[in-house]
Amino acid sequence: MASVKLTKVKKIYDNNVVAVHDFDLEIRDKEFVVFVGPSGCGKSTTLRMIAGLEEISEGTIEIDGEVVNDLQPKDRNIAMVFQNYALYPHMSVYDNIAFSLRLQKVPEDEIYARVTNAAEILGITDYLLRKPRALSGGQRQRVAIGRAMVRNSKVFLMDEPLSNLDAKLRNQMRAEIILLRQKLDTTFVYVTHDQTEAMTLGDRIVIMKDGYIQQVGTPTEVFEMPKNLFVAGFIGAPQMNMFETDLTLENGVYYVKPFGVKLPVDGEKGAALAAKNARPGHVTLGVRPEHVVLAEPGENAIACTLEVNEMMGSELHLHVYTEDETRLVVRVPTIRLDEQTRKCLVAGAKVYITFEGKVMHFFDPETTENLLN
């Protein structure tokens, strides 16, 4: 239970590669923060610097107000779950979980109590005497979490803990981590490359790319107000549709002109643009697939050709291309379609799409920043 504060933290490797640039972040007590980004973005490096497994090249890291730059991992009072679990192969599950307590010279009867308690919470009581190699992936994962749990440490670090599990187990463990978090009530720092995990688990998400923080915010914030094109593309699946177009201002109303149609930017977004006094001109327009709707042919409808129709069960993902060969994805809930329309949606079919102003995102094509920042 502690806050973690990173001030201008930088990591430079021996070969002068800078892995993390000026990382500033304050993680509040009992907060669940997720670092997310593509591989090589510096998220794991940052986590490992908090853990003390990587040296901090510049800047300071404070845990609970104490600068820990020069402290060994063992003196930082943290717990960590590793991607490949890092269970000690020569020790039984019980010994694995008890290892840190034994090093702290906790009396054996207390160790027994704490380990069995953790095992019960995680449902691994039956395996306490087994060696890790005799466990399944999910069970190993639980042991790794158990090992971190019994420590009562200030901060709980997790480095891609679910990426070695299969899809079904991953969903299950994700839910369990949420439960665990409620039970442990401590500070969590969680690293993942999977935006779904980030969205579902985090109180706040830190999106990183090439060693820089792109955006810090709650899941809702980063989804609804992505700061730049990268965040917009990274958060949300399928990916946001992005294309360049012109933004015009006519009689106080903003318009965009994608693919030869003219769509008004009305409502909130229009007001926000006006408030920012956004200059008309070239912009990159972003629209999430779920906000694109099928339309009747007409003035505001964009004519497209259907390329692939992916049936996902509850929804369809339609991959279409416009007349100038821009590829877009449209996400249509199956329930909204009648049998007739569904039958028509085959490769090569003509479809018409449109979208409303309130769901549009505007980015500067040069700087890739959101115009509404």
Next chain:
Amino acid sequence: MKRYSDLEFLQLSKWQKFRYRLLCFFLSIPTALKNFFLGIGRFFKNAVLAIGREFKDVAVTFKEGDGKTKLSYLIMGWGCLRRGQILRGLMFLLFEIVFIIYMIFSGGYWISMLPSLGKVGPGETYDAVLDTYVYQYNDNSFKILLYGVLTIFFIIAFLYTWRLNVKQNRIAEQILKSGKRLKSGKDDLRSLVDDQFHKTLLALPLTGILIFTVLPIVFMILVAFTNYDGSHDGFINGLFTWQGLENFRTLLVWNGGGGRSYAATFGEILTWTLIWAVFATFTNYFLGMFVAMMINKKGVRVKKLWRTILVMTIAIPQFISLLYVSKMFAKNGIVNGLLLDLGWINQAIDFWGSTANNGLLARVLVIVINIWIGIPYLMLIATGILMNIPADLYESAKIDGASGWKQYTKITLPYMLFITGPYLLTQFTSNMNNFNVIYLLTGGAPTNAAASWASGNVGYTDLLITWLFKITTGEDAKYYLASVVGIMVFVVVALITLLVYNRLPSVKNEEDFQ
């Protein structure tokens, strides 16, 4: 030479491809050497720059430092002691005291004698008490050289420690300025089992290597520039002294007339050493692989028995097996006895003594016996690797219609060569220095009459390394010559390693087969 583009290269025939690759390899040798020397140049440049930086830092520390720091320039550890880092301070101080005492009482003498390696040799002096001439030993060149080198090591260590002491002051000042606490002696001790644990672990092994490997090698390199031999042993028979490059001239260009030239002898032995290394390495490699493949083949029974029989021979100390086998092939040995009994020959064959064709019989025989020695190892290694070749490679080859031989040349062999590239290289260089097999089998025999004037009683199966041994144990014990030969061996081995190592596919593209 024409360089082909990738697409052009693909159109070449097999033979052309091979020739092209070979040509590329040889053409790249000058570049490799150039890069090597440039690398050395860069190393020295960086070293000089680094030393320059150190000097600057020392000056800055002095200028900006407080009184404690300034006094530390004279009394090492003073700053540490005054700032409460008692343990560090005492270590520094102790080292300085030991160093000063050593230099005054002993080191100074060795250093001052180093340029001459001793002034007064052994000789007879008049003893007034006994009223007779007594033989007296005086300066000891060997000790002067040895302790001179040691003292230089010690001085370097002192300079480094002194620099460390200065640096400590600067760091301590900065830490105190930023309001943090200095590390106490207890912290220092604790870090020796934690973040500085590597220093604890390396201390003992590196000291051993420094004293028992580095120091002797430096010493022996220096010996190559002296006239140290049996009659100039530095103490009893006479002093030895610096010779400059004289010994290298003797080995490489001296011509004693009548076909007597060290260069020719050296060339002859070097050629045989290389031939031996090539044959010893590759016969073992391919035959070992062959045996491993036979044992591994599907349908071969009692695999474990065959393997155990071969592996067992590794356990028996080589001197027993080699000496025994050597005697089996002696003139009155079992092999000759058997052949005579069978009536295949009428006269015992002198395997180790026949000088016909430059001792061809003995040379072939040592290679053959070396196969006997080496195959079990190679069989083990090859078995391990063969079992690791992904089975799907063979399966897809079979579906593509590859025959057994094709599978071998297209999958097994490339895979083996890829994995064992570095091993083959070390195997080659260690075969060049394979003292045991040659010395225990033949002792260098048969004698090379044409070269027997040269030190060490050269024989046809002598490698450079056994020649070197014979020189040092021979009657005139020309250590300086042995030392020059040793340096030449190093140069040859280093050159081969340098040229081949970076071209090994497993070093170049580590991911190819993974």
Next chain:
Amino acid sequence: MKEKKTMKRHMGLRATNAISNSVIHVLLVIISIIWLIPFVCIVLQSFRMELTGQVGYVIPKQWGFGNYISLFKTDFTRWYINTFIIALVNAALQTVIVLCMSYTLSRFRFKMRGALMRFMMILGLFPGMLTMIILYRVLKDLGLTESNAVPGLILVYVASSGMGYYVSKGFFDTIPKSLDEAARVDGATRMQVLFKIILPLAKPIVIYTILTAFMAPWGDYVFARYISFNNPVGMNVAVGMYNWLTIDQINKNYTMFCAGGVVVAIPVTILFMCLQRYYVEGVTGGAVKG
């Protein structure tokens, strides 16, 4: 029709396989015989009583333990004990040194690591024999030659053994680093990581190192000869027994050499066969990782 044809092809495949397998079996038998013959000969000749020199036949005409009895009346016992002590101490100390070295180079990333490894590689290219001359003189000054050659030899073997770290470093490299990290986060010092986590996992390589360090002194000739300097008190078995086969000695001592060879080989071979698994693991692993 068609079926018959494929049947035939299958039969053909099976037949060629059977032939090639029997050829391989014959070859393997021959190979085994070739590899075993010298050792069989040694054993047989160690029991020969009629002549002590070399003869042109293998099977003794008169059997007996005479050679073994006379063996122990010579200095052989002393050499044997010498070698055994050297091997034992060497196995213990060398293992410690090699493990220190290889663990450090595998796990720690300190400033001079790369330079150190390159430097040791270059050192390794020097013919080690050269250092003998000076080591002999230095050990002589320390009084560790001739009759005191045993501690001297141990010192020489152990001191430079740090250079042979490659194989065990290769093994340590295969133990995931995250185990170290997990243990350090769990509150272990680096030393506790080594003793509680790494060493229990490194059992095969520890045994391999002990085994090779134990076996090496039995076969060393050069250094042992130099340092014992013709003093029978300080010799190891290799140096002592080598002298039995010189031209003027061989007729007297040939069968005794065979008996000595058997006595030397038996314990080493038994130990080796027991720990064979680890040896094989080390050798193959070492070659694969270079």
